[in-house]
Amino acid sequence: MRRTVMAIVAAGLLTSTALAQSVGEKTGVNSVLGVAPKTADFIKEATTSDILEIEAAKVAQQKGNPTEKKFAEQMITDHTKTSQELKQLVDGEKKSALATGLDDSSEKKLDRLRNTKPADFASEYDPMQVNAHKDAVSLFERYSKGGDDPKLKDWAGKTLPALQHHLELAQEMNNSRK
Structure with a gap:
């Protein structure tokens, strides 16, 4: 028994x-359980995040204040770089996991930014950046610790400090508007 x-x-x-x-x-x-994502999920989430960051930064360059514009410039540079690096690391059947556009949730976030008046932009963009980078840090931490593709696991670990820095910048930007 x-x-x-x-x-x-x-x-x-x-x-x-x-x-x-x-x-x-x-x-x-x-994320709540601290479980490493499957490789396909990691690739899809990382590429979707990069696309959203770049597109949101383009909107911020039009509507944002000077701090947001500077932050946006760094997001375009850094997320373009990580996108290119990830595409070079992914081979074979894993290439199908690369996002080529935004999912519905990300598209809605971007639409909200596009439809926000410049006077209200900071209240939409700044917390969005904090949340996006918290998610990215979690994704990359979990994959760097428990991912099953050694090349991607190593890359996630090497990319993590930049994402943590982005999170710090986003938090400072968000806190300065309050």
């Missing part, structure tokens, strides 16, 4: 771990 109960508990734990890992990054479950 005791062995049966232990087997059921062990199977339940294995199943819950497997299910948590199969749930896409978009649900946030992997």
